[in-house]
Amino acid sequence: MTTPLLEVDHLAVHFGELRVLEDVELSVPRGQAVGIVGPNGAGKSTLLSAISGVERATAGSVRLAGRDVTRTSAAQRCRLGVGRSFQIPRPFGDLTVFENALVGAERGARLRGGPAREQALRALETAGLLHLANKPAGSLPLLGRKRLELARALATGPDLLLLDEIAGGLTEAEAEELVATVLSLKESGVTILWIEHVVKALVQVVDRLVCLAYGRIRVDGDPHEVLASDEVAEVYLGGTAA
Numbered sequence: 001m002t003t004p005l006l007e008v009d010h011l012a013v014h015f016g017e018l019r020v021l022e023d024v025e026l027s028v029p030r031g032q033a034v035g036i037v038g039p040n041g042a043g044k045s046t047l048l049s050a051i052s053g054v055e056r057a058t059a060g061s062v063r064l065a066g067r068d069v070t071r072t073s074a075a076q077r078c079r080l081g082v083g084r085s086f087q088i089p090r091p092f093g094d095l096t097v098f099e100n101a102l103v104g105a106e107r108g109a110r111l112r113g114g115p116a117r118e119q120a121l122r123a124l125e126t127a128g129l130l131h132l133a134n135k136p137a138g139s140l141p142l143l144g145r146k147r148l149e150l151a152r153a154l155a156t157g158p159d160l161l162l163l164d165e166i167a168g169g170l171t172e173a174e175a176e177e178l179v180a181t182v183l184s185l186k187e188s189g190v191t192i193l194w195i196e197h198v199v200k201a202l203v204q205v206v207d208r209l210v211c212l213a214y215g216r217i218r219v220d221g222d223p224h225e226v227l228a229s230d231e232v233a234e235v236y237l238g239g240t241a242a
């Protein structure tokens with residue numbers, strides 16, 4: 001059997017007394033796109049942070065292509081192929097759109113000169129931002145800032161792309177554009193973990209859906225079956241946190 005690209009094993013993340021994640025198990029084969037849904041505060045962003053190294057695991061482990069990265073830094077994991085977009089876009093506002101992507105290529109992929117510029121330009125092209133490359137990042141509207149989050153993650157050359165609510169706040173037409181972009185990334189072989197409240201966008205892309213609630217994965221499987229499950233109805237409509 002081939003080694004999964006991502007293996008999360010018995011992962012717990014606690015912030016003091018707050019047990020945000022508890023015993024999370026997730027295995028993602030290379031090339032798969034997995035959606036993550038769950039109520040507000042369920043721990044979805046924290047899971048991406050524990051995978052990307054922004055937050056440390058309290059217990060359990062994270063493996064990338066069989067390599068235990070639980071104790072490695074976010075910068076090291078980025079160089080090992082983990083790219084991450086943040087829920088709240090935070091570009092370097094004074095830099096241009098191109099320079100923002102270049103930071104990803106230089107810091108994340110450790111490229112220099114021509115190869116770094118080429119990778120940054122490719123990331124902007126994929127994210128649909130090439131025509132705005134010379135604009136200050138701070139001048140971009142919401143869709144542009146979301147696209148730049150994606151471009152910055154892509155510029156690091158990820159094998160595993162972690163997306164955190166990139167469709168929220170967009171018009172339907174804009175969300176459709178993003179769906180097309182993420183689908184093309186999936187088709188190019190990138191493995192994707194995508195947290196999204198805009199379920200309509202998510203189900204067009206993902207092969208599999210997990211529902212996280214009360215710090216644990218409650219259901220994991222075919223997207224339509226997961227959405228129709230009693231567990232999902234219970235966690236969204238309220239119920240006991242058993």
Ligand SMILES: Nc1ncnc2c1ncn2[C@@H]1O[C@H](COP(=O)(O)OP(=O)(O)OP(=O)(O)O)[C@@H](O)[C@H]1O
Pocket residue numbers: 015018020038039040041042043044045046047087
């Ligand atoms: N660094 C931190 N220190 C303390 N508490 C934190 C930290 N990060 C997250 N939390 C808390 O952990 C819980 C889960 O947050 P998280 O952002 O992971 O949820 P989420 O499922 O992504 O929610 P949403 O859908 O609203 O974005 C929340 O109660 C949050 O306040």
